[in-house]
Amino acid sequence: MNQSELTARVAEAEAQLGQPLPADYRAFLLDDTNENKFTGDYLLLDSMICEFFLDPGAYTREDPDWTQDFPFTPENPLIADVPESFYTRLDNATTAAEYDAITEEQIDYLQKNFDEPALRGMAFLSDDGCNIYTAIILRGPARGQIWRHEITMDNADVRPYWHPFTKELLTFNDWRYFEQHRYLLTIDGRDDAQTYSIMNDWYGFWAMKRMIADGTLTGLAAEDVDKLRQPTDIPPNAVFLDPRRNEWYPVRDATVFRVSYAA
Structure with a gap:
């Protein structure tokens, strides 16, 4: 930089x-x-x-x-x-020159109405x-x-x-925060494609390390996360700040979710 x-x-x-x-x-x-x-x-x-x-x-x-x-x-x-009229005209074009001219017109339309x-x-x-x-x-x-x-x-x-x-x-x-914390812990387990076990060594461990780094998970050291094999390996005093509820809960009881800020 x-x-x-x-x-x-x-x-x-x-x-x-x-x-x-x-x-x-x-x-x-x-x-x-x-x-x-x-x-x-x-x-x-x-x-x-x-x-x-x-x-x-x-x-x-x-x-x-x-x-x-x-x-x-x-x-x-x-x-x-x-x-849709652009595509109708393209379908009915009889020569390559006519087709290219319509395509250029469509590009001009995109430029004026969308891009600019x-x-x-x-x-x-x-x-x-x-x-x-x-x-x-x-x-x-x-x-x-x-x-x-x-x-x-x-x-x-x-x-x-x-x-x-x-x-x-x-x-x-x-x-920027959510791009850096794509996965977070929550106490609200959900049965969908965007929810994962805390023992998932990609999403769960990733989320725990990020939350430890910014102070929203305490009682567990980042260097110990990779050693976890089951929820009972997590210290009982390890707690996290649930971003959905803004309250602290035991890490053992957490689920991991993918943050979405869809339009």
Whole structure:
């Protein structure tokens, strides 16, 4: 992470925006200790956030436009399909030239109605695969919010993410926390694909180590987690803060769940 480059880019971005970046996002970009705070997937996430900010056009079709407001709000997201008439015309095209001309017209439609407005006043944070990105809104009514950004040849799905527990709009700090804590413990066992045993050595052990690191699990050392073989190996005084209930419970009784802040 080149801190001097980030600092200069922040000044350049704020000049284009005509206002400061959202406070939590700005503080992250200007914190020269971030590169030393985390290891593994933490560092990869933080590096990608910075790379998107420094050179967004290298990863997406177009550069975001920081001179205009993001035009969408939670009450008015961008959820739309390409008109079916394009596909009807493509099916009826009789020559390659006609087919190519219709395709170009469709691309122009996407550019004008989806790409251009959805790239105003925002910055990408992560590439989630399959044309899906996470973005932070930098100016406009949705400033500071975290949005899902998906635009394909067929449709646009650009909408905000919501906090999984408070049901409020997700902030940058919220999003970054949950990206670093994809799995958490809960006392509420659920029978679904997103729930796992605490003895699962990938999801359960991963969740325990993360929660130990941030102080929401006590009475168990991180170096002892890999030695666990059954719930009774967990010290009876080991407790965790359930993020759903905001209360402390015995780790032995916990279940692991995958955090989701779906749009």
